[in-house]
Amino acid sequence: MNKKTGFLIAIIMFLLSVNIFAQEIKSIKLPLPDTRGGKPLMQALKERKSSREFSNKLLSPQVISDLLWAAAGVNRVESKGRTAPSAMNVQEIDIYVATHSGLYLYDPFKNSLELIVAEDIREVTGTQSFVKEAPINLIFVADFLRTEELEGNKESIAACDTGFISQNVYLYCASSGLSTVVRGWFDKKELSRAMKLKPGQKIILTQTVGYPK
Ligand SMILES: Cc1cc2nc3c(=O)[nH]c(=O)nc-3n(C[C@H](O)[C@H](O)[C@H](O)COP(=O)(O)O)c2cc1C
Numbered sequence: 084m085n086k087k088t089g090f091l092i093a094i095i096m097f098l099l100s101v102n103i104f105a106q107e108i109k110s111i112k113l114p115l116p117d118t119r120g121g122k123p124l125m126q127a128l129k130e131r132k133s134s135r136e137f138s139n140k141l142l143s144p145q146v147i148s149d150l151l152w153a154a155a156g157v158n159r160v161e162s163k164g165r166t167a168p169s170a171m172n173v174q175e176i177d178i179y180v181a182t183h184s185g186l187y188l189y190d191p192f193k194n195s196l197e198l199i200v201a202e203d204i205r206e207v208t209g210t211q212s213f214v215k216e217a218p219i220n221l222i223f224v225a226d227f228l229r230t231e232e233l234e235g236n237k238e239s240i241a242a243c244d245t246g247f248i249s250q251n252v253y254l255y256c257a258s259s260g261l262s263t264v265v266r267g268w269f270d271k272k273e274l275s276r277a278m279k280l281k282p283g284q285k286i287i288l289t290q291t292v293g294y295p296k
Pocket of ligand 1: 134264267
């Protein structure tokens with residue numbers, strides 16, 4: 084190996100180590116979801132509603148973990164079962180979380196948040212003014228590369244699968260004293276660009292979550 088090749092290899096090794104380090108700090112491990120407590124189901128159903136006034140108070144990591152687990156977390160580890168059903172269990176809906184510190188992708192199997200964009204994109208998640216005040220906007224994204232085995236209208240199926248997740252969020256919020264509203268009113272193109280979505284990924288709905296004002 085000549086001097087030049089050795090130098091190049093050293094640079095490549097350095098860049099690789101920087102990248103690996105960067106990947107490590109880009110993943111936030113969430114606390115284990117607390118599956119006890121909350122209001123009983125019938126009471127949560129009684130209190131479920133859409134709210135459009137949010138405090139800017141942040142949600143704790145525990146509340147974020149509980150919220151995402153309720154939305155579509157893993158509730159049967161052996162079979163990789165989730166709290167929300169999906170057609171043929173394809174689990175094609177991903178939950179992105181837009182916060183003041185960046186856009187994250189919820190990984191239900193690692194119970195972690197993976198940083199996607201290190202910018203506050205909350206404002207782009209909707210056209211209503213509360214979206215930039217609330218601490219969290221969830222974005223439900225279908226990955227149609229995962230739905231090849233499905234027959235029928237894949238868009239309708241993705242809409243149904245998203246509906247279950249959204250209702251889980253509504254019920255968790257009602258049960259925990261949080262405010263929420265599901266939203267279909269947003270600029271799909273602008274939001275997809277801000278989220279750096281790949282071909283095959285399509286935003287179905289968004290949902291704002293926070294404490295009442
Ligand atoms: C598919 C869908 C899209 C919606 N989009 C919006 C929206 O963009 N903005 C909004 O403020 N509410 C939105 N909503 C909330 C509805 O307006 C709300 O559910 C309805 O008025 C009934 O009120 P409730 O949820 O309190 O029962 C949407 C609801 C659904 C199911």
